[in-house]
Amino acid sequence: MTRDAQEYVNKIIxxxxxxxxxxxxxxxxxxxxLRGFTxxxxxxADGNEFTSLDWLFTLPEExxxxxxxxxxxxxxxxxxxxxxxxxxxxxxxxxxLENNPLNLSILGDLGNQYFFxxxxxxxxxxxxINSWKGTPLLDLxxxxxxxxxxxxxxxxxxxxQIEIPLK
Numbered sequence: 551m552t553r554d555a556q557e558y559v560n561k562i563i564x565x566x567x568x569x570x571x572x573x574x575x576x577x578x579x580x581x582x583x584l585r586g587f588t589x590x591x592x593x594x595a596d597g598n599e600f601t602s603l604d605w606l607f608t609l610p611e612e613x614x615x616x617x618x619x620x621x622x623x624x625x626x627x628x629x630x631x632x633x634x635x636x637x638x639x640x641x642x643x644x645x646x647l648e649n650n651p652l653n654l655s656i657l658g659d660l661g662n663q664y665f666f667x668x669x670x671x672x673x674x675x676x677x678x679i680n681s682w683k684g685t686p687l688l689d690l691x692x693x694x695x696x697x698x699x700x701x702x703x704x705x706x707x708x709x710x711q712i713e714i715p716l717k
Contacts, residue, residue, distance in 0.1 A: 552579040552599045559584075573598060574621075584609045592619035596646070600625040607638055614638045623678075624649040629656060633664040645671075646678045654679075657691075662698055669695045 555578040562568065565586030572594045579599035584590075588610050600622065609617065617639050627650040635642070657665065669691045671677035 552577050554578070555580045555582045555598075555600070555605070570594065581605045582608065584613070588613045589616060591616055592621075593617065594619075594621045595625070596621045596623040598625050600627060602627060603630055603635065607634070615641060617641065618643045620645040622647050622650065626651060628653045631656075632660055632668050636664055636667055644676055648678045648680060650679075652679055657694070662702065665698060666695060 553576060555573070558573065558576060558578055559571075559582050562571075566588050568587055569589055570592045571584075571587060571590055574594045575597035577599060578595070579601070582605040584605065585608055590609065590613055593606070603622070606620075607614075618641055620639075620642060623646045627647065630647065630652060635645075657668075660668070668677065672679060672691060
């Protein structure tokens with residue numbers, strides 16, 4: 551039986567003094583308003599029923615800059631806006647999204663800058679998005695990265711060869 555995440559978080563006192571928010575294995579679901587948490591450096595929310603990361607973005611801006619560790623292992627998260635995650639949490643050092651039914655088709659819409667950033671973080675184990683080492687997913691990400699890099703070079707070569715007449 552799932553529990554309301556906001557109701558659980560509302561019971562926490564002195565939110566501004568919390569450095570770690572531990573929501574692990576509480577069977578929590580739903581959205582959470584994190585506006586009171588200004589000093590969090592880590593969020594542990596593994597083993598719950600969360601379906602999105604939208605609630606993370608309710609952290610105040612100063613709190614978003616302080617967050618370094620995020621554990622969301624074993625939830626029900628399908629879609630992750632990696633560009634928004636990288637922009638809003640610039641100091642995020644480790645994120646564990648393993649054991650979630652991630653829909654990775656969104657990677658096709660991810661710009662090269664963020665795609666390359668994601669691949670680097672997955673390769674260095676700073677972002678965990680799959681439960682197995684040496685996975686076909688990592689191999690696929692590396693292959694797509696190589697194709698995108700080649701595509702960028704070809705585009706630059708083509709642009710250099712094409713003369714655009716001045717009006």
